[in-house]
Amino acid sequence: MRLISFLDAQGRRRLGAQLGDEVADLTAIGLPDTLDEVLRTGALDAAREAAGKAPRVSLATVRHLPPVTLPAKAFAIGLNYLDHAAESNFSPPQHPVIFHRFPSSWVAHEAPIVRPRVSTHFDFEAELVAVIGKPGRAISRERALDHVAGYSLFNDGSIRDHQFRSTQWLMGKNFDATGGFGPAFVSADELPPGATSLQLTGRLNGQVVQQANTRDMIFDVATLVAACSEAMALQPGDLIITGTPAGVGFARKPPLWMKAGDVFEVELEGVGILRNPVIDELPTPG
Incomplete structure (x- = not known):
């Protein structure tokens, strides 16, 4: 469905x-x-x-x-593909790297994502999203997929200079309207368990810039559900944005940043295509 x-x-x-x-x-x-x-x-x-x-x-x-309107929690996972950790000059994490993404920071399919005035370092990240359907705390990895109702797509648009100002990534990941979420929620029974072995692609202006398979994730969906629920109870509608593969703009030489007039697409086999044009933030009145 x-x-x-x-x-x-x-x-x-x-x-x-x-x-x-x-x-x-x-x-x-x-x-x-x-x-x-x-x-x-x-x-x-x-x-x-x-x-x-x-x-x-x-x-x-x-x-x-956006498929989910106001999730109680939206966990985002960093460095969850070996090649992305390597291009970011990080050792592969031993535990999931978890931060938060607020609903004000994303828009729906076909809506414009906004490059903020304060930065030109607007980067792209194609990602799979797991949507929680069954509540639980301290969920075992073996039962974790029972708590996943379905999946969607995300562009974890990132303001890199603000992200890397400190060891905490929250600010650079949560500028208003910088991420895309959608276009649809696809129920878990439509995909392989854990949405594994699916081709994930990111395209900037029609050119492939990221490509990987979800089986390449360091921590699979079941592991992420278990890890997130270790600290707090998961609720229906909570999101786990599962991480991006290599090819992001800041790691390229020269760097490749999104700018007004660009279009970024996230495609996942069996799920569809999330598409967002890029615009510049308008000046503040007065």
Whole structure:
């Protein structure tokens, strides 16, 4: 099942099941208008059953929203591919490198990501996202995938000069509207367990700049779920943004930064393509 959050022609928030080039409007027949609420209430099966009964609209007419609206937590994982750790001049981590990404820092599929005025070092990172569907604390690795409802895509857009000003990466990873999230939530049963052995690609203006396979992750999805839940209870709708492979802009010689007019795409086999144009931040009035 492939679910999207979107605005309809009247600007109302809706949840839909993507069926080819059409979207079945699940909200129109009584389901919640966010995936967050569907996950909290355990209504994924109801959404699957309702898809065939819901009125349909053309996918081309909808405006995407991020698949999850307001997750309680959005864990991001650093240095989770050997080649990326090497190009970043870090030893492979012995434990997952975990930081946080706030919802204000991302936008939906096809919405512009924003290069802030204070920096020209705007970098790209193609990533897989795991979406939690079942709550739990201290989850074992063996049971971890039972807690994953599905997957999506993320561009962990990074303001590198701010990221590397200290040993804490949070500031450079959380400028407003610098990341992309979407376009859809794909339920776990549509993909291999743990979304492993899938081809992940990042493209800047149509040119491949990152390419890897999810089996190359140092810490797989099950390990990440277990690690994150060791400290705090996971809730339905929580995200784990699982890390990026080599090819990022700051590690290139010369560096390759995103700028206004660029388009960055994240593609994952079986999930789809997340596309975001790049714009410059507008001057502050006054």
